[in-house]
Amino acid sequence: MLFEHLLADLTAVFFPARDAADAMPVMDGPWTPNRALDDAPLLGLPLPGCDDLAVGGDCVFVSAGAVIWCLRGVDFATRSLYATLAPGVGALLAHRDSLYAAVTGLGVVRLVAAGREIARLETVAGKPLRCVTALAALPDGRLVIADGSAHHPTAQWTHDLMEQRASGRLVLAAADLSHATVLAEGLAWPAGLLAQEDGEHLLFSESWRHRLQRVNLQGVIEPVLRNLPGYPGRLASDGKQGAWLAVFAARTQLVELVLRERKFRTEMMATVDPRYWIAPSLQSSGHYLEPLQGGALKKLGVIKPWAPPRSYGLVAHLARDGECTASLHSRAGGLHHGITAVGPLGERLVAVSHGSGRVLDLGLASSREGRP
């Protein structure tokens, strides 16, 4: 648009409060930063590239790269290969006697004992299922699949964000992966799913619009929680009708600015290596080619934890009404960034930090839930 900046200026002058509701919130109240994620011990050994986890039987399944690992034993230190699915595995769901896994760029497969594939879903409503970000099971046994984008595979999520796409959808399928139908469309990167106990509703996160929504099985959507301080990802039940939410990156003012700056963004995407974009990230190396922000300047040998984060670690607990009650953080300069999954393991709470390639043991889940 020719006068987009002028129009934006005029809007700001004449309607100063128009975007107040969407202004980036500060992390405050239950979102107050802490070091809980950085202080958390590891569950098992480091697993570079780990992405999602699922608990089935005595085994904790963790997807990492093209492999699904099974962790078991004392402290889950014993690691065995469960299945290999090239080119890569993302979301996992242990449901009844099967393990469902999202295969990058291909779709969803159903695995049974010892990793044997017995079903596969690759196309829904004539469109390939290339970007499965999350899986969930309904109480009636059916499966819900979140397809993040029609344009990019999961690994290129920053492209999808920077292009401001909204081509994700929710898919309903039978347990044997047949009868797949589209439940909702036009979503901006749906990345987390949680079936609610009434069997009628489904909570899902929409990352690029920083919100949680609820959809019923007829496809009617209603808002639950909006304007989150980060990009919400996968969801897990806390067993008390509340939820655990993995926030895989924090919003920053600079990224929000770049998202408003169409010309700059287009040029950046065309000319700069995606590793060095001004975009959220699951991990930051501190490499000198990455964009640096003023607050992150190393002074007297220290990076301040309040520095604008390129990557961030954040897990939030949501009460039954969807309100956040507590959160666990790993701030700038911390290690356990890019939390892509969180969930209960018996009494314990575990989280997957994609950025550091570690599964974290967050201790007693009930002690992390905040207000009763």
Place this chain on the structure above:
Amino acid sequence: MKTGVRYHGALLHGGLVRRLYHRWSLKLILSELLAKRWMEPAIPFVLMCGLLAYFAAVTPHYATWANAGTLGRQFADMGFVVIAMGLVVISGGIDLSVGAVFAFANFVALALFQILHVPVPVVIVGTLLAGGLVGAINGVLVGYLKSRPFLTTLATLIILRALVDLLSQRYSVQLAMGTHDAWLWAYLGRGLACGGIPSNLMLLLSVAVIGHFLLSRSRPGWHLTALGSSRKAARHAGIAVERTLCMTYVTSGVLSATGGLFYAARLESSGSDTGVGWEVNALTAVVLGGVSLAGGRGTVARALLGAVIVFVLVNGLVRLGVPGAVTSAALGALLLVAVGSDAKWAKNRLKTIQKIYLNPTLVELRPAPSTAPDSGTPYAENDRLRDSRELGLNQVEGPEDVILDREDRLYTGTRDGLILRFSGPNFARREVFARIGGRPLGMAFDRADNLLVCVGGMGLYGVTPQGEVYKLTDATNRSWFKLNDDARLRLADDLDIAPDGKVYFSEATIRYEMHSWHLDGMEGRANGRLICYDPATRRTRTVIKDICFPNGVCTAHDGKSVLFASTWLCSIFRYWIDGPRKGQVDTLIDDLPGYPDNINRASDGSYWLAMVGIRSPTFDLAMRNPGFRLRMVKQLPPDEWMLPGINNGCVVKFTEQGKVVESLWDPGGHKHATLTSMREHKGKLYLGGLENNRIGCIDLPDADPHWSGCDSYWGKRETPHVV
């Protein structure tokens, strides 16, 4: 050649128009203009000139000497009243009774002269006393009894107006019949002072000039202004608030009475409409001229400027035959506009300047050689600085530059304004060598072993071997056609000394201060300069203007040229100070992959260069998009702004011909983030960083183990200088 320094790099893409648009920014001039105090009455001044021109064009015989005389005489009466009002408004109050005092004085003067036939000097004194008395009533009420100026003077206005009406009716016959005359009386009313200027106008101008000096250059004037700015602060400062306020109203009354006296002598009539509505006219004039209604801001000249506007407008409209009601309405509308813009302007002026001061410009850099570890370029990333020894860890705060003397002692300047000295085995002994203040940056030893230091915020200073601080210079020649005063040194950055003793030093920017140097980076303009101080003549002069953040300075090994780094342009230039090309500038390197800082000599005849940061692709992109940077600066808090990649340590070495031969890295700046300087000394390289808490030291196995900077500059000395 100088254009090379300015335009270098900005040649890659984008049309000429785009480049010129970013080079000459109208906003830049505007922001510097607005920052000037004398710009405040600019709009009323233009308005006044416009009105005068308009009426001169539409009214016959307007721009004639005779008309000017008539108008001047009529204007002077009102001028006194406006100055009266102006003084009170500057003191933070308001005097609505000026019109009534004017009318009252008119009556008193006429009565004294025509009815009582007293001598003219007595008439003058009596009239002024009457005005002063009314002013004193106002003053006591407002100053001592703390009543509100608005209501108090409104009450005075009503009472006085009624009194004047009563008296005028009662004595109208006697006044009308009065034929008493005296030459002084006539002179007051119709006389011409030196060169044909009406007597009253002459006195008005004298009062204005004296008033201006009193207000701006005298203690009572300052007290008055201080009172208007903040009564509480004025009281805390020990100003006699009550007395000053009271005297302000008395002065106001006397000035209004002076106007009334001249009016009486000129017209000799005591109509009941004398001075009616003048308080509104005076208020309009005062605010229009740029005297703030909030108090504390304004001058006599501004009040008179507004008076001319109001007078010319009213007079002109009357002459054009516009009905009086319309004129009043026009005046009221003008008052509304003036009051509205006064409030907005007073509140937002500084904010506006702040908002438009920073003007990002187009900076297009040449593609840089790769720094990838396997790239094979001399810049290839390595970790040769990772194993550096740390000296003075947590004992220094921001050692921007480091230097060693003939006795192997290590000196550095810190952000708290100290020069620290480390000595002894392993530099374990730390002592404060000198306390300069400011922000000590670049350093060099002169022939007599004095340590010369560029101090950000102060200028060029020296420290004797005994630790005594002395000033070399803190100002250079002011350049013509620059709105900002660029004589004073704001950010002297680095220096070096030529064989003839002349000190060449860089001033990084003249638009920002030490604490806001990164704003200059956001702007990317050629705001810096290279300056030369000659100790022989003690003269300072600018040798090259308009350099884009000149940083490190180093005299070449042969002493015939000075190398300097331009940080935002990622370039090194050579300025010839001797030989056939004296005075010219060459580009030595213009494709550095990072931002150059200090330059120093190396033992093998080449030069060390500290790169404070590495160019990141997104920052380069931002530098090519001034609009993006501008919006970033406006919409985001400073901690969220982009910076070049300065969480990194890198030192490179280049030859006399500008060929880079090797680089030493601390990728990610684990030990040496923001590395700004390095100094070779006896086979070792010492490292300093602007924001670091340590000094680094590494061994240089291939270097001459006996070479030192002092020897290189000033020759070997057999008997070391003894302190």
